[in-house]
Amino acid sequence: MIPTYPLDIDSLIQQLPVEQVFPSWLDGSSVELFLLRLDLTDVDVSGNKWFKLAKNLSEAKTQEYQQLLTFGGAFSNHIYSFSKACAQAGLSSVAVIRGDELTPESNPMLAEVARSGTQLLFVDRKDYRRKYDEDRLAFYRDQVGEFFLIPEGGSNNEGVLGAESIGELVVNQTISFDHVLVACGTGATMAGIVRGMSGGADQPQVHGLSMFGQTSVEPERGWLTKEVARFIADPKRTNYQLHYDARQPGYGQLNAELIEFANQFLKETGILLDPVYTLKLMAFAKERVAQGFFDHSGKVSRILCIHTGGLHGWLGYVDQVLGADMPAQLSGTIKQRLFS
Template sequence: MSVVVPDWTPHAPLQRFCLPWSEAAGVELAVLRLDLIDPLISGNKWFKLSHHLARAQAESAAGVISLGGAHSNHLHALAAAGKRFGFATVGLLRGHAQQTATVDDLLAFGMQLHWLGYAGYRARHAAGFWLPWQAQYPGFYAVPEGGGGLSGALGCMALLPMVREQLAEIGWADYDAWWLAAGTGTTMAGLLLGEAAAHPVHGALAVPADHGVAQQVQGIVQEAGLPVGPYHLHEACRGGFARRDDELLAFMFNAEEQSGLPFEPLYTAKALMALRQQVEAGYFARGSRVVFVHTGGLQGRAAALSSSAPLL
């Protein structure tokens, strides 16, 4: 059976939320709740997948294959979409076979898994990497890690009208900036393309600088050939990808209590903590209105809180 995806356009609510540090600085916050679009196909991952899946359907692909780790939000969303919409999925995973809540879900959703080891996964950018997998799974459409690339960014442009259509409902005429976690930079690039220089976009780096987020963002916008406005990357990884510490967790639990919103420590809590640091430093003028994108990932919250070791 080839890939066929219904015309599904999920909607995320835009909500105002207040925290003591933002109120003290006179900075208004609103959050785009992508965590609420669906119980399983959650967060920004669906939007990064949408154009890839449309291309897979246009090519009459036999299925979809992609890459990620044992806690990958991207693979979780892809496998859930495959289960719901009835197309085959294959996941190429970093490291060696292990059991996690995410891996359990991938298997339950029917995704075929292959563990590449660490050296094998590092070779994913090498020429010819996909050739043996295309031979093993002929006719499968390959999605880049994290749903990246221009197709992933184009899907994320849908977030802009979603916000603009709800501004009046929260009493805003406009906003001054976007703020979101950046893992590959794909969602950030999509916002830049959609904004066409109207508003700046701020990405809180949940990964170290050597992961190449800046280069990926620049590559996507150059490939698109569309005008983009100012954007800024802010350090937020706290020592490495998937690392969390007592200060971060204390901040997250406190922010949840104060705002009534759920977060997870790998992306959303790091992004919010970096926003607090910039707000308290006076980065945004009093009266500024900032849209914070909740990128989801809550299905991995329990695993992310269960150990202080990095989730590799």
């Protein structure tokens, strides 16, 4: 389904499937693996971004704003989905992009965002770090006029409220899960999932994997931990844990091992993983299954991984997709989904 504004979460979540998958790396384990297919929300406003933007756009309309502004990098899934969502809603949109050397034609992602009607403001990295300072926000208002502000990644109270519906969807399944795995950028989606559960003692353990990989040194760990706790805003909620995998490449980076893993997962399940979030999450799940992390004294352990969508993230790897750096089946599927 490709929803149009207003983004109706209640009707959408009735149509999102939970699928059991059988990759070969589960053989001999006591783990049953399921995937919540948030990638089937909208072809453009994809996955968890759909949930976080739905509440933000609704609030902007309630406050009678006609223009929204947000922030992101050159290959931001959030920027792409934000642009498409605003276009669907008939709202003007402005995206502040990190990197003053960039242009609207610097990559296919930015080119598509510009074609969707979003005004792009390119700023250097120093000013980008100050993006929420009052003088910087005043500068942007002087440039483009009044706007409803959506933080980077859609990570504000409205975004977390939207993500709560994902948690509700998880606990309302006919199958009960022991563990829920989700990729983390800003932590808002993970916090929403935790908040969307009832909070009882029988809730599954939610595991969030930081996407910053080799850059996840202590300052970044402390920041993400604080953000998740701030968004959850309930010290009694303890059924969650953050993980940092320093062996994975940094945010938005791929290596040959991950590309081969994506290809193998596609072969065995028919499901395309996005390159920034869910691919690394599934590689993490594979590693932890091999380590026996999810074993429950020989009992079956049911794991639910959240496919957070964002398949258009492959636009950031055009040279690999179109060149010889990617297995044929994976490359062909990406081309069919994004370039046909």
